[in-house]
Amino acid sequence: MIVLDVLRMADGPHAARVRRGMLFKIGETFCAAVPFAALYGALMLVFGEAPFGMGEILGLTGLVAAGLAGQFAFGVLGARTAFISGYGMMGDFRFTMMDHLSKLPLGFFTFQRTGALTTTVAENVKMVEEMFTKVVNEIVAGFTLPLFIGILLVVIDWRMGLAAVASVPLAFAVLRLTQGRFMRLSAKRVDVHAEVSGRLLEYIDGLRVIRGYGLAGAKFASLRDSLDTQRRVSVALEIQGGLGIMAMAVVLEMGFIALLMVGAFAMLGGALSPASYLMAMVLAQKFYAPITRSLMLLVDIKYLSLALKRVQTLLNAPRLPEPVEPKVPSNNAIVFDAVSFRYDEAGDEPALSEVTFTLREGTTTALVGPSGAGKSTVAHLIARFHDVTSGAVRIGGVDLRDMASDELMRRVSMVLQDVHLFDDTVANNIRIGRSDASDEDVVAAARHAQCHAFIEALPQGYQAPIGEGGAWLSGGQKQRLSIARALLKDAPIVLLDESTASLDPECEAAFHQAFKILAAGKTVLVIAHRLHTVVNADQIVVMERGRVVQTGTHGDLIASPGLYRTLWTDMAEPTP
Numbered sequence: 260m261i262v263l264d265v266l267r268m269a270d271g272p273h274a275a276r277v278r279r280g281m282l283f284k285i286g287e288t289f290c291a292a293v294p295f296a297a298l299y300g301a302l303m304l305v306f307g308e309a310p311f312g313m314g315e316i317l318g319l320t321g322l323v324a325a326g327l328a329g330q331f332a333f334g335v336l337g338a339r340t341a342f343i344s345g346y347g348m349m350g351d352f353r354f355t356m357m358d359h360l361s362k363l364p365l366g367f368f369t370f371q372r373t374g375a376l377t378t379t380v381a382e383n384v385k386m387v388e389e390m391f392t393k394v395v396n397e398i399v400a401g402f403t404l405p406l407f408i409g410i411l412l413v414v415i416d417w418r419m420g421l422a423a424v425a426s427v428p429l430a431f432a433v434l435r436l437t438q439g440r441f442m443r444l445s446a447k448r449v450d451v452h453a454e455v456s457g458r459l460l461e462y463i464d465g466l467r468v469i470r471g472y473g474l475a476g477a478k479f480a481s482l483r484d485s486l487d488t489q490r491r492v493s494v495a496l497e498i499q500g501g502l503g504i505m506a507m508a509v510v511l512e513m514g515f516i517a518l519l520m521v522g523a524f525a526m527l528g529g530a531l532s533p534a535s536y537l538m539a540m541v542l543a544q545k546f547y548a549p550i551t552r553s554l555m556l557l558v559d560i561k562y563l564s565l566a567l568k569r570v571q572t573l574l575n576a577p578r579l580p581e582p583v584e585p586k587v588p589s590n591n592a593i594v595f596d597a598v599s600f601r602y603d604e605a606g607d608e609p610a611l612s613e614v615t616f617t618l619r620e621g622t623t624t625a626l627v628g629p630s631g632a633g634k635s636t637v638a639h640l641i642a643r644f645h646d647v648t649s650g651a652v653r654i655g656g657v658d659l660r661d662m663a664s665d666e667l668m669r670r671v672s673m674v675l676q677d678v679h680l681f682d683d684t685v686a687n688n689i690r691i692g693r694s695d696a697s698d699e700d701v702v703a704a705a706r707h708a709q710c711h712a713f714i715e716a717l718p719q720g721y722q723a724p725i726g727e728g729g730a731w732l733s734g735g736q737k738q739r740l741s742i743a744r745a746l747l748k749d750a751p752i753v754l755l756d757e758s759t760a761s762l763d764p765e766c767e768a769a770f771h772q773a774f775k776i777l778a779a780g781k782t783v784l785v786i787a788h789r790l791h792t793v794v795n796a797d798q799i800v801v802m803e804r805g806r807v808v809q810t811g812t813h814g815d816l817i818a819s820p821g822l823y824r825t826l827w828t829d830m831a832e833p834t835p
């Protein structure tokens with residue numbers, strides 16, 4: 260039962276408030292029913308069924324005024340409580356979700372998943388928020404008002420009360436009958452919606468390639484297919500949902516016919532007064548509309564329950580486990596001890612097989628090897644983007660899995676090929692490295708990273724907005740900003756995924772100058788794509804198809820036959 264699920268979700272400090280909000284809503288609807296009792300009294304006066312006097316009139320007027328005042332007071336309190344608890348709870352919930360996302364292995368975030376995630380985090384959570392702030396209380400009101408009116412009807416005449424409520428279970432049954440297909444279509448729509456988000460994300464991300472190959476708009480088949488399915492499912496769902504609701508409403512209103520007839524017979528037989536008959540007719544008008552509305556909301560809430568399920572599935576995705584008793588490394592040497600790793604648990608080819616080597620503290624190790632050899636994977640495992648499949652990665656003698664993730668992140672800086680810039684100022688993008696850094700520290704880091712000159716040349720300098728992704732910055736400028744971040748962070752371990760191939764010689768020189776300052780005294784791992792940049796490394800690890808095939812200095816490796824010497828010779832004598 261979805262309403263129970265919702266209540267279960269409302270735990271923590273907001274739970275009591277959510278329930279209080281519901282009680283206020285019940286109070287509000289009770290007060291809304293009070294004027295009907297007064298109306299009944301007035302009708303009895305008019306039809307001469309009760310003694311008419313000023314006292315009675317004043318009494319009834321007071322009753323209506325009290326009902327309206329109570330309705331207003333409870334209404335304000337209820338709305339306030341529902342909004343505070345609903346938005347408060349979902350605000351906390353969003354933070355929990357962000358925190359959870361930050362602790363998932365990076366393998367979780369494929370394009371399709373990221374699209375679905377955007378839908379879940381942005382839209383589905385918003386839907387659940389609506390449920391808490393508005394829908395649940397509306398349903399509470401939608402069922403309690405008819406309950407009070409039903410009681411009033413029974414008090415007036417029990418036969419009319421029964422006639423009025425007889426159609427309610429029938430309406431429920433009709434709704435249930437039409438629900439199976441509706442829920443199947445709803446589940447499909449939620450899935451298709453997430454798929455469309457993934458496709459859109461892929462489309463926007465690959466827009467340059469798509470345009471380059473003339474695949475823009477409707478020619479981009481996968482997005483078009485998803486949009487077509489979304490349209491078909493949405494139309495079918497609206498038609499199916501509409502049919503069910505209409506059938507249910509008609510069956511429900513048939514209770515009014517029963518009420519008319521039962522009342523008429525009772526009045527003709529002298530068992531019912533005209534005031535009671537008239538009052539029952541008026542009450543019937545207020546009886547069915549809220550039930551129809553509530554049943555419609557229940558259908559909506561069932562749809563919302565699918566959104567809730569997606570949110571719960573996301574929260575249940577397993578995080579990288581945190582140690583119960585975290586250990587602190589004694590130094591910053593890194594050891595790969597017989598590490599094997601598969602991205603896909605079921606896949607045949609491991610990305611790394613039995614990789615063993617040591618990065619001594621304060622030295623620079625270069626990783627070289629052909630494309631796909633596993634170099635980036637090594638760096639990602641040091642940053643614990645994933646956990647190893649077997650073996651262990653240790654820093655200062657401590658297995659990464661025994662180290663608190665905050666401790667690891669404090670120790671490691673990454674300068675990646677793909678520099679991510681946020682839609683913020685230049686200064687704040689550098690400050691990602693250390694959020695409490697002063698302006699002077701930011702400028703000093705930018706100077707050392709060879710960024711100061713181009714930042715100063717901007718009209719707004721360090722306060723210039725970078726724009727999402729930093730589209731107007733060159734590749735070399737982005738990389739140096741990334742070094743400025745790492746300089747500011749000043750972590751003892753630095754991982755550099757070097758892609759200097761895209762830089763012109765001047766930019767490359769500036770980059771290496773900046774990196775030299777960053778690397779001084781640190782334990783450094785450089786993923787090198789061009790061999791001439793690694794000749795001075797303290798150690799070179801040569802990889803091929805996920806294995807370490809050679810280790811040594813440039814001098815050692817060039818002196819003996821092997822992959823390194825082949826790569827070096829090929830580089831020196833490029834094939835014509």
Ligand SMILES: Nc1ncnc2c1ncn2[C@@H]1O[C@H](COP(=O)(O)OP(=O)(O)OP(=O)(O)O)[C@@H](O)[C@H]1O
Binds near residue numbers: 633
């Ligand atoms: N996210 C991923 N999911 C599945 N397989 C992956 C993923 N990333 C890399 N791989 C695979 O793991 C292997 C090693 O890739 P890796 O990126 O570490 O190589 P690399 O040496 O850094 O390559 P390059 O020099 O081209 O960047 C390759 O076979 C690659 O296809």
